[in-house]
Amino acid sequence: MFINEQIRDREVRVIGETGEQLGIMSSMEARRLAEEAGLDLVKISPNAKPPVCKIIDYGKFKYEKARKEKDAKKKQHTVEIKEIRMSPNIDENDMNTKINAAKKFLTKGDRVKVTLRFRGREMAHMQQSAHILTDFANALADCAVVDKAPKVEGRSLTMFLAAKK
Numbered sequence: 427m428f429i430n431e432q433i434r435d436r437e438v439r440v441i442g443e444t445g446e447q448l449g450i451m452s453s454m455e456a457r458r459l460a461e462e463a464g465l466d467l468v469k470i471s472p473n474a475k476p477p478v479c480k481i482i483d484y485g486k487f488k489y490e491k492a493r494k495e496k497d498a499k500k501k502q503h504t505v506e507i508k509e510i511r512m513s514p515n516i517d518e519n520d521m522n523t524k525i526n527a528a529k530k531f532l533t534k535g536d537r538v539k540v541t542l543r544f545r546g547r548e549m550a551h552m553q554q555s556a557h558i559l560t561d562f563a564n565a566l567a568d569c570a571v572v573d574k575a576p577k578v579e580g581r582s583l584t585m586f587l588a589a590k591k
Contacts, residue, residue, distance in 0.1 A: 428469040429484050430457060433477075438469070441480040450476055507586075509539045512562075514548050514555035521558075525565045532570050532589040542576075542583040549581065559585045 433453050440448040440456045443465060448456075453467075460467040460481045468487060471478035508531040510524050528538045540562055544552060559576045566587060574586040 428472070429466050430460070433457070433467060433469050433479060435469075435477050437476045438479045439474070439476050440467075441470075441478065443481045448481075453479070456481075503535060506536045507539050508536050509541060511541045511543055512558065513543055513545070514551065514558065516558065521562070521565075525562065528562075528566055528587065529569060532566070532587065535589060537573060537589075538570070538587040540585045540587060544581050544583075552578065552583065556583060559583060563587065 433456075435453050437450055438453050438456055439450050440459070442448050443463060448459070456479055457467050463481055465481050466484040467479050468482055468484055469477055469479050508528075510528055512521070512524060516524075528540070531538050540559060542555060542559055544555070548555070556576060563570070563572050563585065569590055570587040571590050572585065573588040574584075576583050576585040
């Protein structure tokens with residue numbers, strides 16, 4: 427952002443402090459108008475033909491811009507991926523505990539990665555254990571939708587769930 431003496435363009439379109447168009451004039455004349463008002467000449471749109479400059483208090487402008495960015499950052503929610511790990515010989519009560527944890531994550535707006543880990547001889551029975559993930563998804567059908575279907579990745583089966591909109 428260029429201010430006052432940094433503006434080297436021959437002609438600029440000037441906007442006054444209250445937002446009215448002052449027209450196209452030389453940058454020297456625009457700088458003189460800004461000095462008379464006790465304010466700064468700030469180049470707002472450098473790519474326009476001719477460039478657009480505004481007569482404003484630069485310190486106040488910078489402060490308000492930083493505040494708007496801070497407010498925008500405060501309002502945005504980053505979606506995190508929470509992981510729930512299970513083994514193929516999981517019991518009913520343990521499964522219910524994992525389902526409740528997944529519900530909590532989904533209500534917060536996070537995505538859930540459900541991983542079914544296989545160790546040793548369990549690898550031979552991977553396909554028979556795939557129903558565990560489908561049961562998990564069916565139990566959460568009221569508040570979640572399957573984002574990515576179950577997929578084999580190395581020694582585990584992985585599925586992603588996202589909150590229903």
